[in-house]
Amino acid sequence: MKLRFLGAAGEVTGSCLLVESDGVRFLVDCGMFQGGRDAAAKNRRAYAREIGPIDFVLLTHAHIDHCGLLPRFAWPRHGSGLPSIYCTKPTADLVPVMLADSAFVQSRSAARGRRGRASATETPLYTADDVRRLATRLHAVPYGVEFRPHPQVAVRLHNAGHIVGAASAEVRLADGGRRRTLVASGDLGEDSALLVRDRDPPPAADVLVVESTYGDRNHRSLQDTETELVEVLHEVLVERRGNVIVPAFALGRTQEFIVLLYRLAKAGRIRVPLVFVDSPLAQQAAEATFAHLDAVDEEAAEFHRAERARKLPFTLRYTESVEDSMFLNSIRSGAVVIAASGMCDAGRVRHHLRHNLPRRECAVLFTGFQAAGTLGRRIVDGARSVPLFGDQVAVNASVHTLGGLSAHAGQDSLMQWLRAAPRKPRKVLINHGEPLAAHTLSARLARELKWSATIAEPETEYEA
Ligand SMILES: [Zn+2]
Structure with a gap:
């Protein structure tokens, strides 16, 4: 052969x-x-x-x-x-x-x-x-x-x-x-x-x-990742009263991150008022994922049932239209916004970065590998400002990388x-x-x- x-x-x-x-x-x-x-x-x-x-x-x-x-x-x-x-x-x-x-x-x-x-x-x-x-x-x-x-x-x-x-x-x-x-x-x-x-x-x-x-x-353990996420969310949403922007791949990572939020909120470890998924592709990926409950983990299936029954411990919204997406930019605090692309090179996440990066009280939380040459990598590497939509946008928000989600x-x-x-x-x-x-x-x-x-x-x- x-x-x-x-x-x-x-x-x-x-x-x-x-x-x-x-x-x-x-x-x-x-x-x-x-x-x-x-x-x-x-x-x-x-x-x-x-x-x-x-x-x-x-x-x-x-x-x-x-x-x-x-x-x-x-x-x-x-x-x-x-x-x-x-x-x-x-x-x-x-x-x-x-x-x-x-x-x-x-x-x-x-x-x-x-x-x-x-x-x-x-x-x-x-x-x-x-x-x-x-x-x-x-x-x-x-x-x-x-x-x-x-x-x-x-x-x-x-x-x-x-x-x-x-x-x-x-x-x-x-x-x-x-x-x-x-x-x-x-x-x-x-x-x-x-x-x-x-x-x-x-x-x-x-x-x-x-x-x-x-x-x-090796990856950081899931327990360490959970502790890290709890700390970031508390600091940004509760103490600094800002937003958390989460660049994430639409298929897989976005759903996994939401299940993690569900697990932590259910255990009373975090209080997250609003979670937005601003990616039509992520919504379609979620539908296709949870249409196959035999293939998903038990806790993820439990999340899905809670979502269907409207019994999630937080408000979860999928935004569809561009207008919905733009509305998110007027939210000043208390929101976790998950959007693609995962490395910030395209997609709606760039709009959220433009509005939230200059704000000291906000945070960007990376959930995956940032390849060399991408906007995500520049932010992780500590750039003081980055180009977005033709402007130089100051990076005043705090930047975090969640090590254990892979x-x-x-x-x-x-x-x-x-x-x-x-x-x-x-x-x-x-x-x-x-x-x-x-x-x-x-x-x-x-x-x-x-x-x-x-x-x-x-x-x-x-x-x-
Ligand atoms: Zn793959």
């Missing part, structure tokens, strides 16, 4: 693994590159690239860095047919929502480009119509049930515990006349994740591809998953991590499990 990493090798975005074995060719994921200056150019190149006929696609989850370039299959290209895309039901529900948002963001950016704005990209890679066409190719399969995307191939998806519907793929295929099993971890979650059920252990594999986003470090397993947790493998794989490939993270995980695998792992390089073909 031959493996080629078309993305997420030496970095954490652009997941796309091309597998070829005994004449069958398929992809595991087909994601966008995100963050960093060259992401747009890389996406354009990847989208236009000729990858030859594909028999089917296995999709691990609905984050855009795993599914964002799927619309390439909306049209038969270069003589290849339209492959079927297999994923779990929650993922099949979420993908059209995420891709439609991506198409919208691209069209807006292209319109800015026509008006001569520097922040713009060229023409969109795909449109809402392409997304609708692509959506007809999605096939939902349940966790743990074997299916055959091709006569020579049998697949089972396992819960990866990352976001709702996220899966690891177990692929049994013919390889030089023998039967071999390839396991691709997809993005793995922490066992303590608040939103989704705990992940499954890995199935037995001949060839194992494992992610390494946090291969070099949809990705930390190093110990990755090791725990790998250690649970029923047998030693013949070959282990590490992807989806920056070089230091991948190397650190590889060293620990060699030391503790005596596994020798290969760190995936972009565009290199691996014989496994």
Whole structure:
């Protein structure tokens, strides 16, 4: 079997693994590159690239860095047919929502480009119509049930515990006349994740591809994170009488943060008068998430029931229109406003930053990784002022980073998953991590499990 990493090798975005074995060719994921200056150019190149006929696609989850370039299959290209895309039901529900948002963001950016704005990209890679066409190719399969995307191939998806519907793929295929099993971890979650059920252990594999986003470090514990959040909310909302702005990814992180607020408010540890989610995409993501209560954690399901019964310990509002969103800017105190994007490079959060950053009594609370080159990173790094909508806006609000909320397993947790493998794989490939993270995980695998792992390089073909 031959493996080629078309993305997420030496970095954490652009997941796309091309597998070829005994004449069958398929992809595991087909994601966008995100963050960093060259992401747009890389996406354009990847989208236009000729990858030859594909028999089917296995999709691990609905984050855009795993599914964002799927619309390439909306049209038969270069003589290849339209492959079927297999994923779990929650993922099949979420993908059209995420891709439609991506198409919208691209069209807006292209319109800015026509008006001569520097922040713009060229023409969109795909449109809402392409997304609708692509959506007809999605096939939902349940966790743990074997299916055959091709006569020579049998697949089972396992819960990866990352976001709702996220899966690891177990692929049994013919390889030089023998039967071999390839396991691709997809993005793995922490066992303590608040939103989704705990992940499954890995199935037995001949060839194992494992992610390494946090291969070099562990997260702060959930208890420490809770203590930190309680302190920030008390200081800002009660003592300073300001607002807390929370930049967060629409899918996963926003829902997880709200469940955390619910848990703390229910225990009487915080008093939060008003929580606003200012992101139509986050609202759609929440609907798709809680439509699959069998996939969410018990406490998250309890939150959902309380919300439905209007028995939440705080007022939770989703804003839809731009007018609603603008109204939030007139609220002077007592509000927690959660808005995308998580790294502040786009989206409504920028309006909230413009209104709240200059105010000493307010705070910005980051809940996730801030990549180099993003506005979020500049704020975290202590910039005294930042450019927003053509103005320099002073940063007088306090800035906090919540360390323990991550949809990705930390190093110990990755090791725990790998250690649970029923047998030693013949070959282990590490992807989806920056070089230091991948190397650190590889060293620990060699030391503790005596596994020798290969760190995936972009565009290199691996014989496994
Ligand atoms: Zn992900």
